[in-house]
Amino acid sequence: MITYVTVGLLGLLTLSIPVGIVLFLLGFGVDAFFSPFPLVKGLGNLVWSTSNNATLIAIPFFVMLGEILVRSGIATRTYAALDRWVSWLPGGLVHANIATATMFSATSGSSVATAATVATVAMPQAEKLGYDPKLFSGAIAAGGTLGIMIPPSINLIVYGFLTQTSIPRLFLAGLVPGLALALGFMLITMLLCVLRPSLGGERRVFPLAEMLRALVQLIPIILLFTVIIGTIYKGWATPTEAAAVGVAGAIVIAALFGGVSLRMVAESILGTVKITSMIMLVVIGASFLNFTLASAGLGQELQSFLDGLGLSPLGTIFVVVLIYIVLGFFIETLSLMVVTIPIIVPLVVAQGFDPIWFGILMIVLIEMALITPPVGLNLYVVQGARKSGRMSEVMLGTIPYVIAMLVMVAALIAFPQIALMLPDALQ
Amino acid sequence: MAQKLLGTLRGLNKLVAILIGIVLLACAAIVLADIVLRQLGSSLGGTDEISGYVMAIATSWGMGYTLLELGHVRIDILRGRTGNVGRAVFDLFAMAVLSGTVTLIALQSWPVLARSLANGSRANTPLETPLALVQTPWFAGWIWFAAVAWLTFAAALILVLRGEFRQSEEAIGCFGEEETAR
Amino acid sequence: EELSVVGSWSSLPLHKEYEAPFWSEKLPAASDGRINVNLTTHNQMNLGVGDVYRLLGDGVYDVAMTVADYAVADAPELEGLDVPLVALTADEARAMVDAARPMVSDIYRDRFNSHVLAIAPYPPQVVFCNAEISGLDDLEGKKVRASGRMTAKFLEALGAEGVNVSFSEVPGALQKGVVDCAVTGAGSGYSAGWWEVSTHLMPIPLGGWDSVVTAMNLDKWNSMDEDLQTLISEQIETEFEDPAWATAQNALVNDIACLTGNGDCPSGDARDMTLVDVSDADFERAREVLVSEVLPEWAERAGDEWAARWNESVGQAVGVTIATQ
Ligand code: NA
Numbered sequence: 001m002i003t004y005v006t007v008g009l010l011g012l013l014t015l016s017i018p019v020g021i022v023l024f025l026l027g028f029g030v031d032a033f034f035s036p037f038p039l040v041k042g043l044g045n046l047v048w049s050t051s052n053n054a055t056l057i058a059i060p061f062f063v064m065l066g067e068i069l070v071r072s073g074i075a076t077r078t079y080a081a082l083d084r085w086v087s088w089l090p091g092g093l094v095h096a097n098i099a100t101a102t103m104f105s106a107t108s109g110s111s112v113a114t115a116a117t118v119a120t121v122a123m124p125q126a127e128k129l130g131y132d133p134k135l136f137s138g139a140i141a142a143g144g145t146l147g148i149m150i151p152p153s154i155n156l157i158v159y160g161f162l163t164q165t166s167i168p169r170l171f172l173a174g175l176v177p178g179l180a181l182a183l184g185f186m187l188i189t190m191l192l193c194v195l196r197p198s199l200g201g202e203r204r205v206f207p208l209a210e211m212l213r214a215l216v217q218l219i220p221i222i223l224l225f226t227v228i229i230g231t232i233y234k235g236w237a238t239p240t241e242a243a244a245v246g247v248a249g250a251i252v253i254a255a256l257f258g259g260v261s262l263r264m265v266a267e268s269i270l271g272t273v274k275i276t277s278m279i280m281l282v283v284i285g286a287s288f289l290n291f292t293l294a295s296a297g298l299g300q301e302l303q304s305f306l307d308g309l310g311l312s313p314l315g316t317i318f319v320v321v322l323i324y325i326v327l328g329f330f331i332e333t334l335s336l337m338v339v340t341i342p343i344i345v346p347l348v349v350a351q352g353f354d355p356i357w358f359g360i361l362m363i364v365l366i367e368m369a370l371i372t373p374p375v376g377l378n379l380y381v382v383q384g385a386r387k388s389g390r391m392s393e394v395m396l397g398t399i400p401y402v403i404a405m406l407v408m409v410a411a412l413i414a415f416p417q418i419a420l421m422l423p424d425a426l427q
Numbered sequence: 428m429a430q431k432l433l434g435t436l437r438g439l440n441k442l443v444a445i446l447i448g449i450v451l452l453a454c455a456a457i458v459l460a461d462i463v464l465r466q467l468g469s470s471l472g473g474t475d476e477i478s479g480y481v482m483a484i485a486t487s488w489g490m491g492y493t494l495l496e497l498g499h500v501r502i503d504i505l506r507g508r509t510g511n512v513g514r515a516v517f518d519l520f521a522m523a524v525l526s527g528t529v530t531l532i533a534l535q536s537w538p539v540l541a542r543s544l545a546n547g548s549r550a551n552t553p554l555e556t557p558l559a560l561v562q563t564p565w566f567a568g569w570i571w572f573a574a575v576a577w578l579t580f581a582a583a584l585i586l587v588l589r590g591e592f593r594q595s596e597e598a599i600g601c602f603g604e605e606e607t608a609r
Numbered sequence: 610e611e612l613s614v615v616g617s618w619s620s621l622p623l624h625k626e627y628e629a630p631f632w633s634e635k636l637p638a639a640s641d642g643r644i645n646v647n648l649t650t651h652n653q654m655n656l657g658v659g660d661v662y663r664l665l666g667d668g669v670y671d672v673a674m675t676v677a678d679y680a681v682a683d684a685p686e687l688e689g690l691d692v693p694l695v696a697l698t699a700d701e702a703r704a705m706v707d708a709a710r711p712m713v714s715d716i717y718r719d720r721f722n723s724h725v726l727a728i729a730p731y732p733p734q735v736v737f738c739n740a741e742i743s744g745l746d747d748l749e750g751k752k753v754r755a756s757g758r759m760t761a762k763f764l765e766a767l768g769a770e771g772v773n774v775s776f777s778e779v780p781g782a783l784q785k786g787v788v789d790c791a792v793t794g795a796g797s798g799y800s801a802g803w804w805e806v807s808t809h810l811m812p813i814p815l816g817g818w819d820s821v822v823t824a825m826n827l828d829k830w831n832s833m834d835e836d837l838q839t840l841i842s843e844q845i846e847t848e849f850e851d852p853a854w855a856t857a858q859n860a861l862v863n864d865i866a867c868l869t870g871n872g873d874c875p876s877g878d879a880r881d882m883t884l885v886d887v888s889d890a891d892f893e894r895a896r897e898v899l900v901s902e903v904l905p906e907w908a909e910r911a912g913d914e915w916a917a918r919w920n921e922s923v924g925q926a927v928g929v930t931i932a933t934q
């Protein structure tokens with residue numbers, strides 16, 4: 001059955017059927033060939049209860065927040081300010097991409113939204129200043145993935161929701177690994193650009209006065225982050241509700257520091273509906289596929305596969321990491337989480353691992369899946385923002401950052417405290 | 428005629444999308460009001476229940492807009508390597524499969540609503556929301572998506588048969604990928 | 610017979626200790642190979658809890674079990690199976706459930722096209738508070754997280770304010786004061802670490818006992834021969850229902866010991882929550898609110914016929930009569 005699903009998925013995807021529809025088709029196939037029961041009768045109920053979900057409303061809210069920041073000009077000015085501060089490093093403006101993505105990650109719960117925001121403001125600069133398009137766009141795609149590691153994070157909300165673990169604790173656990181990853185991205189960029197200066201384009205040093213003046217431009221984003229995270233940790237709002245606070249905050253901040261017009265609101269709304277429906281078709285399809293797989297006994301199949309291997313706890317983690325890397329090539333990330341969490345997490349926890357720690361480990365792997373072809377949403381988002389050039393350039397450009405993520409996976413396994421120290425300390 | 432149909436569909440869906448956005452903003456406002464009220468020691472109650480309904484309805488009605496904006500992700504590995512006719516075949520096939528699947532979803536959604544109507548079901552919450560009240564617009568959204576999908580397919584088919592490949596690709600192609608960027 | 614069975618929450622003891630062994634080992638063994646079971650759980654299938662019996666009735670799978678309270682959206686009369694505060698011990702709860710059994714069977718037949726096989730308990734739903742409380746009176750004005758409609762209405766009638774928080778967000782909500790109190794099973798609260806973020810425990814079943822109903826699709830049931838029907842009915846009673854009830858009282862005592870440190874805790878380290886005794890007077894007042902406000906409201910939702918039927922069965926067993934117009 002696992003073979004059937006994998007082959008079917010690849011085959012249907014190459015026919016360029018929409019990803020969400022492919023998941024439904026696979027579900028129909030599992031129903032027809034592997035289950036004696038009329039699972040398709042459950043389709044309507046599944047679609048209703050998957051989309052009638054108060055947690056998922058965080059998705060449109062975070063997307064809208066990003067849209068407002070872009071269309072009010074705040075995103076562009078933040079980018080310019082960070083450019084003043086980091087472009088003297090070997091790699092120049094590439095660091096501004098990573099730094100901007102890190103900052104927006106702190107206000108957005110979605111990697112796609114983060115990548116879209118940064119790509120929109122950064123791409124015009126690459127061409128103007130003559131950067132290598134591969135590394136430049138790869139950095140945006142990879143930096144955007146931080147959106148789900150640095151709190152807030154839709155994926156961590158979904159993980160907490162499915163595994164019954166505390167979402168605020170997950171958010172705390174993601175902070176250090178998220179910042180460490182951002183640092184790792186910058187280090188590997190510097191290393192590459194020292195070795196091959198042509199990758200990085202021009203290094204630019206700005207006068208100190210200009211750097212200090214630029215700091216003012218960061219105020220809106222820092223304010224927004226403080227409002228969103230503050231309401232969660234002050235206990236005023238649940239993490240899901242904080243997304244609504246973020247939308248309101250973005251509108252107020254846009255009015256104060258940028259500009260709000262009816263046209264801008266309308267454009268933000270249209271962008272939000274487009275991205276939300278795209279994500280939701282995939283989420284609903286994944287949920288239906290998961291339902292058919294579970295009914296047809298995937299849980300037992302996977303369990304007996306892992307039991308048959310007779311692995312030590314460390315061996316289990318190794319195999320699980322491998323599974324996620326391979327599945328991550330082909331499966332959209334939210335669906336990957338929804339499909340695998342109910343099966344994998346109980347196995348991992350039974351081996352004595354901390355579910356909070358595993359959530360963070362999984363997020364790194366999910367981040368990787370977002371930038372590995374053929375199915376990597378962030379690749380498409382960045383390519384969509386480019387006016388020219390081949391898709392393969394973006395894919396090549398992300399390779400260094402995939403390596404940084406693999407190092408992070410190893411570090412998390414060797415030192416679980418990277419994830420657990422903050423939640424433990426603030427307990 | 429095909430172009431006119433596509434234009435009408437785009438216009439209608441844009442209107443729907445704007446309405447959805449307004450509902451989402453209203454929902455954010457309700458959540459915000461509840462947070463503020465809680466600080467003052469009271470509560471609206473049931474905001475997450477309402478958010479759930481809003482999400483379900485917004486999702487089903489937003490699908491058609493995303494379809495016409497070419498927003499539903501597709502992989503372009505093989506398709507991108509073929510010519511005008513090849514791409515048109517890929518696109519028409521994908522649209523037919525999508526339309527069929529969505530129609531099945533819409534049809535299977537009816538029993539959900541029908542049972543809520545038959546049982547007079549009310550949500551298991553203090554609000555006791557009659558489920559049919561919120562499932563009717565949700566169901567209608569999927570019907571709308573199915574109708575938009577088939578009409579778009581028909582319009583694109585006419586364009587392809589007339590040899591107007593550029594126009595058909597604008598209607599049902601893959602957005603933001605290799606060939607549009609090249 | 611090939612049976613596909615959808616179990617209740619996979620992480621809770623009822624599934625791990627009773628459901629899973631019964632369906633995957635005991636019943637197939639007792640049937641001499643006539644019955645083969647494919648077992649999963651509704652959370653592993655990512656089903657909405659309200660859909661479990663709907664899909665059972667449609668014949669998507671053959672057997673399903675979950676908390677009856679999840680299905681009251683489709684059947685308000687089902688709320689009468691599990692009324693808060695009327696059964697204080699496992700024996701009383703079983704008497705209540707047994708009295709309700711014919712009613713429940715009719716409801717499942719008519720609403721969900723299903724045949725009821727068994728009713729087993731989750732541990733009673735008790736109250737965790739991160740606030741100084743000394744009795745039920747103190748709930749007045751507090752923000753309380755409840756699950757289920759009748760509990761929420763009951764809390765409102767007591768002057769508390771219902772707040773919706775999902776299970777996984779409760780610890781944070783308690784810690785930060787988004788809610789002052791939360792209702793859940795004593796065992797779930799222990800294993801989810803609620804003792805870290807709350808100080809007071811009121812061990813009365815304010816949320817009822819959360820009865821878990823096991824039912825089989827009616828067409829499937831009718832398609833089986835009488836021998837098999839008898840076998841399943843007998844086996845499920847002696848090998849699943851009876852053992853689950855037999856340990857229910859002990860489980861509650863143990864869970865309370867684990868949370869408060871009064872007595873031995875077999876599941877791990879004992880914690881030191883303050884046990885709140887509910888005075889008789891306090892308790893009587895709550896029952897009065899229940900009988901005079903909450904139950905008559907339910908009678909309106911469910912209809913007077915159901916209220917009358919409830920009075921004759923469950924009401925008699927627990928000594929409560931709902932006044933209807
Ligand atoms: Na984030």
Ligand code: NA
Binds near residue numbers: 330373376
């Ligand atoms: Na991927």
